[in-house]
Amino acid sequence: MIFAILFTFWRFAEIVTLIPLMGMLAYFVHIYVDANVLTPNYILILFIVSVLGLAWAVFTLFSYHRSSSNARFVSLVDLGFVGALIAGVYYLRFIANADCASLDRDGGSHTLSGSLGSITINTFDLSFNKSCAMLKACFAFGIMNTIFFFITAVVAFFHGDRAATTERRVVTERHHSHRRRSHSGSHHSRRSSHSHHRTYV
Numbered sequence: 001m002i003f004a005i006l007f008t009f010w011r012f013a014e015i016v017t018l019i020p021l022m023g024m025l026a027y028f029v030h031i032y033v034d035a036n037v038l039t040p041n042y043i044l045i046l047f048i049v050s051v052l053g054l055a056w057a058v059f060t061l062f063s064y065h066r067s068s069s070n071a072r073f074v075s076l077v078d079l080g081f082v083g084a085l086i087a088g089v090y091y092l093r094f095i096a097n098a099d100c101a102s103l104d105r106d107g108g109s110h111t112l113s114g115s116l117g118s119i120t121i122n123t124f125d126l127s128f129n130k131s132c133a134m135l136k137a138c139f140a141f142g143i144m145n146t147i148f149f150f151i152t153a154v155v156a157f158f159h160g161d162r163a164a165t166t167e168r169r170v171v172t173e174r175h176h177s178h179r180r181r182s183h184s185g186s187h188h189s190r191r192s193s194h195s196h197h198r199t200y201v
Contacts, residue, residue, distance in 0.1 A: 003159035011061040018054040021141040046088030078153035089142040100132035
């Protein structure tokens, strides 16, 4: 039960963070497509991985009973997404040290006068680079999903190991139960045959 709760929680976290990641990257892809220019690798790789990862997360979340019986396979695919996300984040690593906001003095000033004298206040202009901020957010979401997919891979692996152990135990118990039934049936058959023989003697 604990594995199902953990798997569902982290899958939901993946979906929640992959949706804005895919949306922001789709915005950049649309700009490059409209300009008839090739989309850079640092956008395209992470966009493709986010689309596939979102589809996989939704599929395995809403078909959990089927996914739980193939937990080892789910774990393997999640590890594949971990590697793909690491590659996407690596290509986008240059944005980590980028400064997306700048504070510039615009040259204006205001003088305030009062009973104690006057004071001059210089005004500043805050500029914000939207594209830079969006790429930085994509970088952060990419790192987050790398961690999330690794967690679900580990959870699915241990769930599959536990399910395999339970299945082996059930098969063994059924086998022993079948042997006991067979032994009991043959013993009963021998007793019936013996009593039948004694009746006619």
